Amino acid sequence: MKRYAICGFSARAIAQYVVPLIGVPGLTEYGDFSQYGKVVAALDIDTERIKIFNQRQKTIIPAYLPEEFEKMIKETKPDALIVAGADYTHAEYTIAGLKHDLDVIVEKPMTITGKQAKQVIDAEKKSKGRVIVAFNYRYTPAHKYIKKLILDGALGKITNIEFVYNLDTFHGASYFKRWNRSRKFSGGLSVHKSCHHFDLINWLIDDIPETVFAFGALNYFGPNSPFNPQKKSKRRLNNEEVQKRCPYYLKWEGETIPLPEPASLKVIKDTFFLPYKIQYPKELNYYDEDIDIEDTYSVVVRYKSGASMTYSFNASTPWEGYILGINGTGGRIETMHINTSSDRCPFPKPERQTVTYIPLFGTRQVHDIPVVPGGHGGSDHVIKHDIFVSPTEESKKLGLCAGSIEGAYAVAMGEAVWMSAKKGVPFKIKDILK
Numbered sequence: 136m137k138r139y140a141i142c143g144f145s146a147r148a149i150a151q152y153v154v155p156l157i158g159v160p161g162l163t164e165y166g167d168f169s170q171y172g173k174v175v176a177a178l179d180i181d182t183e184r185i186k187i188f189n190q191r192q193k194t195i196i197p198a199y200l201p202e203e204f205e206k207m208i209k210e211t212k213p214d215a216l217i218v219a220g221a222d223y224t225h226a227e228y229t230i231a232g233l234k235h236d237l238d239v240i241v242e243k244p245m246t247i248t249g250k251q252a253k254q255v256i257d258a259e260k261k262s263k264g265r266v267i268v269a270f271n272y273r274y275t276p277a278h279k280y281i282k283k284l285i286l287d288g289a290l291g292k293i294t295n296i297e298f299v300y301n302l303d304t305f306h307g308a309s310y311f312k313r314w315n316r317s318r319k320f321s322g323g324l325s326v327h328k329s330c331h332h333f334d335l336i337n338w339l340i341d342d343i344p345e346t347v348f349a350f351g352a353l354n355y356f357g358p359n360s361p362f363n364p365q366k367k368s369k370r371r372l373n374n375e376e377v378q379k380r381c382p383y384y385l386k387w388e389g390e391t392i393p394l395p396e397p398a399s400l401k402v403i404k405d406t407f408f409l410p411y412k413i414q415y416p417k418e419l420n421y422y423d424e425d426i427d428i429e430d431t432y433s434v435v436v437r438y439k440s441g442a443s444m445t446y447s448f449n450a451s452t453p454w455e456g457y458i459l460g461i462n463g464t465g466g467r468i469e470t471m472h473i474n475t476s477s478d479r480c481p482f483p484k485p486e487r488q489t490v491t492y493i494p495l496f497g498t499r500q501v502h503d504i505p506v507v508p509g510g511h512g513g514s515d516h517v518i519k520h521d522i523f524v525s526p527t528e529e530s531k532k533l534g535l536c537a538g539s540i541e542g543a544y545a546v547a548m549g550e551a552v553w554m555s556a557k558k559g560v561p562f563k564i565k566d567i568l569k
C-alpha cells in the first residue's frame with residue numbers, strides 16, 4: 136500500500152486525493168481507493184485545516200508546517216507526495232520530493248513559471264522519483280473520443296485549431312476574490328486556468344508549441360472595473376457596501392434560498408468547508424487594488440509541425456464552456472460544451488455533448504457523448520485510477536498520463552501569453568523554458 140504525504144491541504148487535495156484514500160461514508164461518488172494507498176501526513180501553512188478535518192472525520196493525519204517538510208519525510212516515510220496547495224507552492228515541494236527520490240503527483244499547473252518548470256524537469260532527471268501532472272481534463276469522454284479519432288487518422292495532417300474557452304460570471308469571478316488573482320500565487324489565469332486548455336490541445340494534436348503571441352487585459356475586475364461601486368462613491372466603501380452594489384454579488388450571492396439539507400449536503404460541508412484563516416485573514420473583493428492578472432486573452436500559437444491555434448479566453452461571460460474546432464487535410468472535428476450548471480445557465484442547457492467529424496469531402500458524422508457522473512465531466516474519477524492503481528490499457532493507448540515535460544509546455548504557454556500581452560511581442564517557448 137503506497138504511503139502519500141499531502142503538500143497543501145486544499146479543497147482540491149481533500150476532494151480528489153484525501154477523501155478517496157480514506158473513504159468517507161456518504162461520499163461514495165468520490166471513490167474508495169483505501170486499499171491502494173494511505174495518507175500518512177499533510178503539510179500546510181494552516182494546520183488548523185488538517186486538525187479540523189481530523190476531528191470531523193475521526194482521522195489522525197499528522198499535520199506539519201512548511202518549515203517541517205524534512206521532519207515530515209523523516210517521521211512519516213511517504214513513498215509519494217501529492218502536491219495540491221496554491222500554485223506558487225508546487226515547484227518547491229515537487230523538487231523537494233524528487234530530491235528524496237519520491238514520486239510526485241502535482242496538481243495543475245505544474246509550476247507558475249517556465250523557469251521553475253525547467254528546474255522540475257532537471258530535478259526529475261537526477262531523481263528515482265517520477266512526476267505525474269494531474270491533467271484530468273484529458274480524461275473526459277469527449278476528449279478521449281476526439282483523441283481516438285485523431286489517432287485513427289481522421290484529420291490527416293492537422294492544420295489549425297480554433298479554441299474558445301469562457302468562464303461564467305459565477306466561476307470566473309470567484310478567482311478574483313481568492314489567491315488566484317495574484318500573479319505571484321497563480322501565475323495569472325493564462326497559467327492557472329489556460330494550462331488545462333493548452334495541455335488538452337498539445338496532447339490531442341501530439342505537437343510541441345513553439346511561438347505564442349497574445350493580447351490580454353483586465354476588463355471586468357480590479358479597481359478599474361466598470362462594475363466597481365467604489366468608482367461612483369465619494370467616500371471609501373467597506374466590503375459589505377461594495378457587495379451590496381456589485382452585480383456579481385447581487386446575482387450570485389445576494390439571494391440565498393433556504394434549502395432543506397439532505398444528509399449528503401451535511402457530509403459535504405463537514406468534509407470540504409474548512410476555514411482559511413491564514414490564507415484569507417480578511418475577506419477579499421472583486422475590485423481590490425492588488426489584483427494584477429488579466430481576465431481576457433486573445434492568443435495565437437504556432438506548433439512545431441506548422442499547425443497553428445487561435446485561443447481565446449474570457450473569465451466573465453453569461454455561460455461557461457468551450458467551442459472547439461480542429462482542422463486537418465482529412466477533415467474537421469468540432470464540438471461545443473456547456474459547463475455552466477443547469478441552475479446557473481441563462482438558457483435551457485443541452486443534455487449532451489456531441490462531437491462532429493466531417494471528412495473534407497464527405498458527410499457529417501455526429502457522435503453523442505455519454506454523460507458521465509463526477510467532477511470535471513467525469514474525468515476526476517477516471518484519473519484517480521491511473522494515479523492510485525495504475526494506468527488502464529486505454530490510458531496507455533491514448534497517452535493520458537501527463538509528465539513533467541507536458542506540464543512544462545502548458546506552463547510555458549501560459550507564461551508566454553501574459554508576457555506577450557505585456558510586451559506586445561511574440562515569445563518563444565524555448566526561451567521561456569530556459
Ligand SMILES: NC(=O)c1ccc[n+]([C@@H]2O[C@H](COP(=O)([O-])OP(=O)(O)OC[C@H]3O[C@@H](n4cnc5c(N)ncnc54)[C@H](O)[C@@H]3O)[C@@H](O)[C@H]2O)c1
Binds near residue numbers: 221
Ligand atoms: N485539476 C483540476 O481540475 C483542479 C481543480 C481545482 C483545483 N486544482 C488545483 O489544486 C490546487 C489547489 O486549489 P484549491 O482551489 O483547492 O486551493 P485552496 O484555496 O482550497 O487551498 C490552497 C491551500 O494551500 C495552502 N497553502 C498556501 N500556501 C502554502 C504553502 N506555502 N505551503 C503549504 N500550503 C500552502 C493554503 O493554506 C490552503 O490550504 C491548485 O493548484 C489548483 O490549480 C485543480
